[in-house]
Amino acid sequence: MKKKHIDVWEKCLKVISDNIPMQAYKTWFEPIRPIKLENDILTIQVPSQFFYEWLEEHYIGLLKKTIKKELGINGRLEYSIIIDSAFKDAKPYSVNYPTSDRRATKNKPMNMPIDINKGKSRDIPNPFIIPGLKKIKVESQLVEAYSFDNFIEGDCNRLARSAGWAIAENPGKTAFNPLLIYSAVGLGKTHLAHAIGLQVKSNFPDKTVLFVKTEQFINQYIDSVRNNNQNDFVHFYQMIDTLIMDDVQFIAGKDKTQDVFFHIFNHLHQNNKQIVLTSDKPPVELKGMEPRLLSRFKWGLAADLQVPDLETRIAILQNKLYKDGIDMPYDVIEYLAYSITTNIREMEGALVSILAQSTLNKKTIDLELAKRMIDKFVKNTTREISIDYIQKVVCDYFDMPIEAINSKTRKREIVQARQLAMFFSKKHTKNSLATIGLHCGNKDHATVLHACRTVNNLVETDKQFRVYVEEINKKLKI
Numbered sequence: 348m349k350k351k352h353i354d355v356w357e358k359c360l361k362v363i364s365d366n367i368p369m370q371a372y373k374t375w376f377e378p379i380r381p382i383k384l385e386n387d388i389l390t391i392q393v394p395s396q397f398f399y400e401w402l403e404e405h406y407i408g409l410l411k412k413t414i415k416k417e418l419g420i421n422g423r424l425e426y427s428i429i430i431d432s433a434f435k436d437a438k439p440y441s442v443n444y445p446t447s448d449r450r451a452t453k454n455k456p457m458n459m460p461i462d463i464n465k466g467k468s469r470d471i472p473n474p475f476i477i478p479g480l481k482k483i484k485v486e487s488q489l490v491e492a493y494s495f496d497n498f499i500e501g502d503c504n505r506l507a508r509s510a511g512w513a514i515a516e517n518p519g520k521t522a523f524n525p526l527l528i529y530s531a532v533g534l535g536k537t538h539l540a541h542a543i544g545l546q547v548k549s550n551f552p553d554k555t556v557l558f559v560k561t562e563q564f565i566n567q568y569i570d571s572v573r574n575n576n577q578n579d580f581v582h583f584y585q586m587i588d589t590l591i592m593d594d595v596q597f598i599a600g601k602d603k604t605q606d607v608f609f610h611i612f613n614h615l616h617q618n619n620k621q622i623v624l625t626s627d628k629p630p631v632e633l634k635g636m637e638p639r640l641l642s643r644f645k646w647g648l649a650a651d652l653q654v655p656d657l658e659t660r661i662a663i664l665q666n667k668l669y670k671d672g673i674d675m676p677y678d679v680i681e682y683l684a685y686s687i688t689t690n691i692r693e694m695e696g697a698l699v700s701i702l703a704q705s706t707l708n709k710k711t712i713d714l715e716l717a718k719r720m721i722d723k724f725v726k727n728t729t730r731e732i733s734i735d736y737i738q739k740v741v742c743d744y745f746d747m748p749i750e751a752i753n754s755k756t757r758k759r760e761i762v763q764a765r766q767l768a769m770f771f772s773k774k775h776t777k778n779s780l781a782t783i784g785l786h787c788g789n790k791d792h793a794t795v796l797h798a799c800r801t802v803n804n805l806v807e808t809d810k811q812f813r814v815y816v817e818e819i820n821k822k823l824k825i
């Protein structure tokens with residue numbers, strides 16, 4: 348029998364999904380986990396403080412109605428908030444919030460990332476700002492092309508993107524201050540950081556927005572020490588309304604710079620100015636960072652960007668081509684997106700080199716050219732083939748849609764294609780059995796193991812099947 352809380356929450360979700368757009372439902376409700384149901388109080392776990400605030404701000408009416416419908420007039424909802432998932436080392440602990448009493452502070456543990464902006468005067472006189480300095484026009488250093496319009500949304504970036512958008516609507520006045528965007532290289536941190544800045548500028552033309560690379564910041568500080576005008580340096584940064592610091596991990600181990608940044612940070616934060624940071628690691632993994640500065644980073648929201656899925660990668664390429672007014676056959680785009688999976692910058696690089704090749708040699712762009720270029724581009728020839736790509740090759744071979752593999756169907760041909768995809772994924776990728784299973788129809792590792800054995804057996808015993816395997820294998824090697 349299904350647990351009661353799960354059952355109740357599923358019913359609530361049904362109502363909710365009927366009432367809000369699919370996208371919003373996916374973003375804000377799918378990540379929620381029901382925890383328990385006691386005395387008509389349903390506790391749901393949300394991934395972060397940001398989530399909680401968003402739900403309370405945008406969906407409280409709907410939630411209340413739904414809870415009432417499912418649990419009756421005494422029904423109540425409590426939130427259990429995972430203190431940001433970026434801080435995995437910190438004991439993940441949760442706290443319950445009654446919906447009706449959200450402003451009560453007595454239950455808030457000290458290290459909850461509370462919204463310290465609320466209730467503060469906005470007009471704290473600022474003795475530091477040199478009169479007249481405000482008039483200096485600050486060039487924002489923003490790159491127009493890195494706009495929200497050009498930043499394709501996908502599951503991989505939804506939280507960070509939504510937070511960025513919310514900030515741009517209301518800089519300095521949301522709970523996500525600072526916003527720390529983190530990810531591996533080439534996944535869009537810098538792009539998103541610029542997009543936030545551009546959007547703030549567009550919504551609030553009078554605000555002073557500044558985008559600065561952390562190396563630049565460090566060098567400017569060193570110069571200011573050399574020229575003995577550190578005060579000017581600090582004052583300049585303290586008058587910014589939205590400060591965006593890219594690659595903040597570079598400040599690690601630089602104690603003096605951290606010290607000065609700490610003061611700038613405090614000043615901006617106290618005055619409800621927005622701070623956006625990017626980093627190649629989550630805060631918990633930032634070594635060589637002063638604890639007091641690190642603790643500041645945790646005041647707001649840390650949101651990561653993940654590797655985009657195939658559909659998003661294709662959309663990113665299409666958007667880029669469209670923007671540049673270039674036509675390219677769809678199979679080439681698809682091939683690119685299949686082949687380069689973990690770094691968008693590299694994928695774009697490969698695109699550029701294909702374009703360059705075709706222009707230089709006056710060759711039309713076709714799959715042939717793309718394959719040759721990509722092989723060269725991905726320097727090491729034993730490049731990792733992705734599970735996505737394997738699925739595509741297997742499905743193309745049997746002329747079936749790729750969705751079939753991920754469907755629940757137990758039709759013989761499809762089961763066989765799925766098993767082959769699993770077999771080749773095991774053979775050609777470094778993914779674990781569990782990961783392979785997850786991507787091939789949401790199966791567990793035992794199923795993958797079974798698939799590999801079945802394929803091996805069939806290769807031994809079934810001539811026709813052996814031909815399939817050999818031919819697919821050849822296609823995978825290109």
Ligand code: ADP
Binds near residue numbers: 531663692
């Ligand atoms: P990072 O700062 O994380 O290393 P960048 O922001 O420099 O990554 O992104 C690398 C490239 O990928 C840029 O050209 C950027 O425009 C592009 N890119 C990344 N994410 C997206 C996205 N969601 N939509 C469109 N382009 C993207």
Ligand code: MG
Binds near residue numbers: 536537538593594
């Ligand atoms: Mg970057």
